[in-house]
Amino acid sequence: VMLSAKGKKMSDIMAEQYPDVEAAVEQISSQTRNDLWRAIEEWEGLLAEKTLLERVKEAKKEREGRDVSIVPYDPRYRAAFKALNEEWITAHWQMEEPDHHALDHPQEHILDKGGHIFVALYREEPVGVCALCRKNDPVHQYELAKLAVSPSAQGKGIGMLLCRTVIAKAKELGCKKIFLESNTLLRPAIQLYRKAGFREVEIYRPSYERVDIQMELALQ
Structure with a gap:
């Protein structure tokens, strides 16, 4: 590759x-x-x-985050609690009996047993849910469960907000270790849990057939 005679002449002019x-x-x-x-x-x-680009995405998430609020469960959010969870479960698996118990009767199977449910509202519409379930276990007193965010609202940091809300509630209740079950097919969810501080533990008596990973977070 070389300059033509005209190119050399222009180069000399530019150099001057x-x-x-x-x-x-x-x-x-x-x-x-x-x-x-x-x-x-x-x-x-x-x-x-x-x-x-990364900074623009962060600014967008922060702006949209100002329209997100986390509120305690109310019976008017019962349909959303069920629909949001059914959506991600049936995308990969069949609903199991424990799913039906928790999603059809959240009052009896979660709240009345000492658990809590939180709902994420984006511009006043329910787009995410997460439960803190009381467990009859000497090591893990509470379980983070039924975390779901609508695909239309993902990317706004709602999943992490729900996780942090549940973790804060567990600490408030004096919980020493919080537990969760999931499946490694749900890579974004596993990444979220790791970012929140959860670490993988050996699987013991899984509650669902789809479970292939269990994690815990020490709170004290």
Whole structure:
């Protein structure tokens, strides 16, 4: 690859103009209050740490997060609690008997047994749910269960907000370790649990046929 005769001529002309360009830039720099080159260097450093696209996504999540609120369960959210969970379960598996118990009768099978349910509202519409179930277990007093977020509302940090709300409630109740069951097919959910601090433990007496991973989080 080489320059043509015309290209060489243009290169020589440009080389002659380099000092002129440099002098013009220096003149502008001397008349400004801020150092443009230092600012560019700072921008490059910040963008190397985190791209502009990543920053835009974070800003979007933060903005949309201001429209999200987490509220305690109310009977008016019963249909949403069932529908949101049925959606992710039936996408991969068949509903099992414990699913029907919890989703058809949340009052009797979760709340009346000392558990709690939280609902995520996005612009006042229920788009996410999560339960804190009381367990008859000497090690794991409570279980994080039935976490579901509508596909239309994913990417807004709602799953993490629900997890943190449930964990905070477990701490308030004096729980030492909180437990959960899941399946590794649900990769985003497993990543979420790990980010929240849960660690994998050896599987013991799973409650559902689909369970292939159990995790726990020490709270004290």
